[in-house]
Amino acid sequence: xxxxxxxxxxxxxxxxxxxxxxxxxxxxxxxxxxxxxxxxxxxxxxxxxxxxxxxxxxxxxxxxxxxxxxxxxxxxxxxxxxxxxxxxxxxxxxxxxxxxxxxxxxxxxxxxxxxxxxxxxxxxxxxxxxxxxxxxxxxxxx
Amino acid sequence: xxxxxxxxxxxxxxxxxxxxxxxxxxxxxxxxxxxxxxxxxxxxxxxxxxxxxxxxxxxxxxxxxxxxxxxxxxxxxxxxxxxxxxxxxxxxxxxxxxxxxxxxxxxxxxxxxxxxxxxxxxxxxxxxxxxxxxxxxxxxxxxxxxxxxxxxx
Numbered sequence: 001x002x003x004x005x006x007x008x009x010x011x012x013x014x015x016x017x018x019x020x021x022x023x024x025x026x027x028x029x030x031x032x033x034x035x036x037x038x039x040x041x042x043x044x045x046x047x048x049x050x051x052x053x054x055x056x057x058x059x060x061x062x063x064x065x066x067x068x069x070x071x072x073x074x075x076x077x078x079x080x081x082x083x084x085x086x087x088x089x090x091x092x093x094x095x096x097x098x099x100x101x102x103x104x105x106x107x108x109x110x111x112x113x114x115x116x117x118x119x120x121x122x123x124x125x126x127x128x129x130x131x132x133x134x135x136x137x138x139x140x141x142x
Numbered sequence: 143x144x145x146x147x148x149x150x151x152x153x154x155x156x157x158x159x160x161x162x163x164x165x166x167x168x169x170x171x172x173x174x175x176x177x178x179x180x181x182x183x184x185x186x187x188x189x190x191x192x193x194x195x196x197x198x199x200x201x202x203x204x205x206x207x208x209x210x211x212x213x214x215x216x217x218x219x220x221x222x223x224x225x226x227x228x229x230x231x232x233x234x235x236x237x238x239x240x241x242x243x244x245x246x247x248x249x250x251x252x253x254x255x256x257x258x259x260x261x262x263x264x265x266x267x268x269x270x271x272x273x274x275x276x277x278x279x280x281x282x283x284x285x286x287x288x289x290x291x292x293x294x295x
Contacts, residue, residue, distance in 0.1 A: 021227060022201065022227050022230060022231050023197045023200070023201045024194055024197050024198050024201065024231040024234070024235065025230065025231060025234070027193060027194060027197055028179075028194070028234070031182060031184055031185075031190060032182065034184075034185045035182070035183065035185075067223060067226050067227065069223070095230075096226060096227075096229050096230035096233065097226075117229075117230040117233055117234055118175070118230070118233035118234040118241075119234065120178055121178055121179055121181060121182050125182075
C-alpha cells in the first residue's frame, strides 16, 4: 500500500517588525501597520531588532529606521541578507537622510522600499501597503 | 522637565533671552502638516494627533538635553545622531524651524567647523519652546474640557 504524506504550507505570517528609536515614528508606523490588519512587533533600537531576528523569522515585512543606536538599519539589512531564514522578508528603510547615496546603498544592500522623512499619511500608508503586499525573491545566503 | 526648567537651563548658563511668549508660535508649527494626520484612524479610537503631540513633547526634552550635553562634551557623533532623529520627527509633525536647526546642527557636527554649535543649541532650545507652546495649544484645542482637566491634574 502506498503511503501519502501531506504537508501543510505555513501561512504567511501577519507580523511586521518595526525598529526605530523615535517613539513618534514608531507610533505612526505601528498605527498604519495595524490598519493593514498586521501585528506590529516593536524594537526600540537596532540591537533589540537584531536580538528578535536571531530567534524569530516569522515576519511578513520589516520596517527599519536607518539611524539607530547600537546597530544601524543598514547593518540589520546585511544581517538579514546573510541569513537564509530572513532573506525573503521585504524590508523598508525609513530615514531623514537626503543623500541619494544612502538610498542607493539601502536598495543595493537588499531593501525593498525606501521612505524619506518627512512623509505624509498617504505616503506612509501606500508604502506600508505595498511592502506588506510584496514578496521578495529568495536569494542565497552568502 | 518642565517648560520653566528647560528655559532656566538656557538662561542660567548662556544668558540667553527668550522672546515674548506667543510672538512666533504660529510660525513654529505648520498646522496643515500636523492636521493631515487626523484622517488616520487608530484601532482604539484615540486621537492620533493628540497622541503624537504627547509623544513628541515627552521624547524631545531628553533628546535636547542629550544634544546640549553632547555639544558641551564635544561628542560630535552623539550630537549628530540625536539631531538627526529629532529632525525626522519634527519635520513629519510640521515643526519646520526645529527641524531646520537640527539639520544645521547635523551638518556642523559632521564637519571640522564646530564653532557655531553652541549658538545652534541655544537656537534649538528657543525654537523648541515655541514649538512646545504651539503643540500644547493644539493638543488642548483637541481635547474635551474634562479630559484636559484630568490630564493637568
